[in-house]
Amino acid sequence: QQQVKQSPQSLIVQKGGISIINCAYENTAFDYFPWYQQFPGKGPALLIAIRPDVSEKKEGRFTISFNKSAKQFSLHIMDSQPGDSATYFCAASSGATNKLIFGTGTLLAVQP
Amino acid sequence: NAGVMQNPRHLVRRRGQEARLRCSPMKGHSHVYWYRQLPEEGLKFMVYLQKENIIDESGMPKERFSAEFPKEGPSILRIQQVVRGDSAAYFCASSQGRGPNTEAFFGQGTRLTVV
Numbered sequence: 001q002q003q004v005k006q007s008p009q010s011l012i013v014q015k016g017g018i019s020i021i022n023c024a025y026e027n028t029a030f031d032y033f034p035w036y037q038q039f040p041g042k043g044p045a046l047l048i049a050i051r052p053d054v055s056e057k058k059e060g061r062f063t064i065s066f067n068k069s070a071k072q073f074s075l076h077i078m079d080s081q082p083g084d085s086a087t088y089f090c091a092a093s094s095g096a097t098n099k100l101i102f103g104t105g106t107l108l109a110v111q112p
Numbered sequence: 113n114a115g116v117m118q119n120p121r122h123l124v125r126r127r128g129q130e131a132r133l134r135c136s137p138m139k140g141h142s143h144v145y146w147y148r149q150l151p152e153e154g155l156k157f158m159v160y161l162q163k164e165n166i167i168d169e170s171g172m173p174k175e176r177f178s179a180e181f182p183k184e185g186p187s188i189l190r191i192q193q194v195v196r197g198d199s200a201a202y203f204c205a206s207s208q209g210r211g212p213n214t215e216a217f218f219g220q221g222t223r224l225t226v227v
Contacts, residue, residue, distance in 0.1 A: 006154075036218075043116075043203055043218035044155065089154055098145060098207050098216045099168060102154040 002027060004092050006103025013110050019077040021106045023090035026071065030092040034100070035064065035075045038087045047088075048075070080110045114139070116206050116219035117186075124225045131191040131198070133222045137206030144187040145216060146179060149201040161187060194226045 005024045013019045023033075034049035050057045050064040050073065057064045063076040077084055090103040117136040125131050137144050142163050147155040160168040161181035172179065176194075181187040191198055201223045205216040 034215075041220075043220045045218070046215055049215070098143065098205075098210060098214055099157050099160055100145075100147075100155070100216065101157070102147075104154045 002101055004090060004101050004103045006090050006106060008106060009104070010107040011109070013080045013108065015080065015082060015110055015112050017080050017110075019080045019084065019108055019110070020074060021088055021090070021108070022072065022074045023092075023103050024070075024072045025092050025101075027092070027094060027101075028071070029094040030101075032093045033064070033066065033073050034091050035062075036089045036091065036102075038089065038105075044089060077108075080108075082110045082112050084108060085110050116141075116204055116217050118202075118204050118219035118222050120222060121220060122223050122225070124227060125194045126227055127195060128193050131194050131224055131226075133189040133191075133202050133204075133224070134186040135189070135204030135206075135219060136186040137204075138217055141206035141208050141217075143207045143210055143214075144181050145205040145207075146187075146189050147203045147205065147218075149203060149221070151200075155203060158189070191224075194224075196226050199224055199226045 035047045036044035037047045038044045048059045048062045052068050061078045066073045087105045087107050089105050091100040093100050144161045146158040149155045157171040159172050159179045176192045178190045201221045203221045205218045207214045207216045
């Protein structure tokens with residue numbers, strides 16, 4: 001019940017296209033859903049996060065869509081650029097701590 | 113305003129040796145979290161500490177692993193008698209408080225290789 005399932009495992013997108021990464025969870029106590037971006041040899045960096053009281057959040061080219069009833073959330077990267085090529089992790093946490101449960105990651109390659 | 117500082121960045125240990133990983137949180141942060149990332153996998157929670165207290169160690173292996181966050185100085189993740197399976201990237205994160213609205217910032221990680 002603590003798992004966060006992420007798909008796809010890898011994704012190839014043409015420059016200017018839309019990258020879509022999906023995550024699903026089981027634990028209804030989760031109330032914070034961040035997305036992290038990680039480049040090789042670096043630590044994860046927070047991209048964008050959402051709470052379950054909203055269905056969508058947009059920051060620049062990055063949008064989170066959240067479906068509480070389906071227990072799913074997704075990351076959309078609009079106008080994808082080669083510099084977006086990285087591994088993306090979804091995560092979830094609950095309660096009074098920041099103990100994050102991470103998905104298994106999606107390796108995104110944006111081709112020029 | 114320095115970010116989360118981890119050292120060393122790379123650590124090589126022989127089987128049976130001890131590994132000590134250090135984490136200095138961001139200025140003003142008193143909450144520290146350790147995660148482990150195996151190759152081609154996501155990050156797994158290990159332990160959550162506040163100054164001088166372990167809050168949640170549900171992800172820590174029961175043997176050989178310990179963590180502390182003293183009143184003064186960095187947080188330390190200690191692995192005794194390392195084995196090849198301990199080879200991984202260990203990330204530390206810190207936050208100002210606790211709760212879902214509090215962003216956790218990650219360090220660059222320590223990559224442990226056991227030979």
